[in-house]
Amino acid sequence: MDIAQLSTQLKTKTPAMVYLILGKQQVLQQQAIDAFISLIPENEQVMNVGRYDMEATPLAVALDDAMATPFFGERRLVIINKPFFLTGEKTHSKVEHDLDSLKKYLEPPEPSTILVFAAPYEKLDGRKGIVKQLKKTAVLVDASPLDERAARQRVRTQLSTAGFEISEAALDELVQRTNADYGMMDASLTKLKILAYHEKKIDQNMVAALVPQSLDENVFDLVTAVLKHNQIKALDLYQQLLAGQQPPLRINAVLVGQFRLLIQIKVLSKRGLTQGSLASQLNVHPYRIKLGLKTARDFSMQALENAYLGLIRIEQSLKTTQRDPSLCFSYLCYSILSRAKEHDIEKEDKKICFLILFLRKVRNKKATNLIVAFLLLSVTC
Structure with missing residues (x-):
């Protein structure tokens, strides 16, 4: 079940004895x-809620608490954080855990205790006997990262529950500024609800005023400007990043990463990989893949490679010389534009040569005049 379903179930039904929250x-x-x-109840939480980090505390301590009788209350809640022993991951923790005691606890669990395993992992090691037993006993709660669609729905639900509305344009703006990262979207809701406290309506202007664009989002706009040969906009965006105290090397590193991603997307999409497959294989958020696919379709591989190699040269220059970062970036924009013009001129030259050869074979004077007019028009345009 997801978090929304869990919240509903806990309010309407008797809770289960064991839960597993799995996801990063x-x-x-x-x-x-x-x-x-x-x-x-709040007045019982001090005595009846226990939290245990398995990287610092033995499992036996948490299980002793889980088997204790509730103190002047109906039930106990024991939360076991970071149960790394359920995964195949290596850890530097030297704490030893008695997994046999956990097996005994689960056969059957203590009825007056809610035992929650908060596992911030992508998956567990299904080969382990304790994992198999836990999955049979526990109710699984999905805490995997949300895709764009699920993140939008979750935000709408949260705001609706709190008595707020958000316009579609405002939600689009929020998704764009946070790269559809639900964690960032959720963190922005508190400020937005305060701003919209009286009207209870969140519009696009509120989002634009309160939610800053991430570095990745600013860089994405910069990448688009560079590829579209909009030098003025590209240089202006670069200056804004520098003015925002972003180190030149960090800006360049994010640019390199963005162009590398576009090249990977272009290559893999030609092999037939879908948006979901690309996100999984490249380990990138689906929203970034969505934007990357749109950009990669609009530009040639040669343009992407030229920009990527140019940024690598800038990185070397920034590390080994005292050159002005803005000057280096300006030169990159100029060189990309120059290569694009050379490519256009080469195409025009081929077109002209083809028409001249064709003209030599045309004997009709009127037809020749029409073709000459077309030739002049195509060159001037």
Whole structure:
């Protein structure tokens, strides 16, 4: 089940005895934990809520707490954080865990305790016996990173529950400025709700005023300007990044990463990979892949490679010389534009040569005049 389903179930039904929250989206992990904590009255939480980090505390300590009787309350809540022993990941923790005691606890679990495993991992090691047993006993709660569609729906639901509305344009702006990262979107909602406290409506201007663009988003605009040969806009965006105290090497590194991603997308998409497959194989958020596909289609591989190699040269220059970063970037824009013009001139030369050869074979004077007029028009345009 997802977080919304969990919240509904906890409010309407008797909670299960064991839950497993699995997924790397930290904000969803926290929302699930908050939902469990809300089951325990506030005046009982000090005595009846226990949290244990498995990288610092033995599992036996948490299980002892789980087997204890609730203190002047209906139930206990025990949260086991970072249960790395359920994965195949290596850890530097020297804490030893008695997994046999966990097996015994699960056969059957303590009825007056809600035992929650908060596992911030992509997956568990399904080969382990304890994992198989836990999956049979526990209710699985999905905390995997949300895609754009799910993130939009989650934001709408959260705002609606709190009594707020958000326009479609405002939601589009929020998605764009956060790269559809639900964690960043959720973090922005508090400020937006404060600004829209009286009207209870969030519009695009509010989002633009309160939610800063990420470096990746600014760089994406910069990449588009460079590829479209809009030197004035490209240089203006670059200066804005420098004015925002972004180090030149960091800006260049993000640019290099963006062009590398576009090249990878262009190559792999030609092999038939879908948007979802690209996101999985490149380990990139689906929203970035969506934008990258649109950009990669509009520009040639040669243009992408030229920009990428130019940025590599800028990186070397920034590391080994004292050249002005803006000057280096200006030269890159100029060189990309020059190569584009050379390519256009080469195409025009081929067109003219073809028409001249064709003219030599045309004997009709009127037809010849029409072709000459077309030739002049094509050259001037």
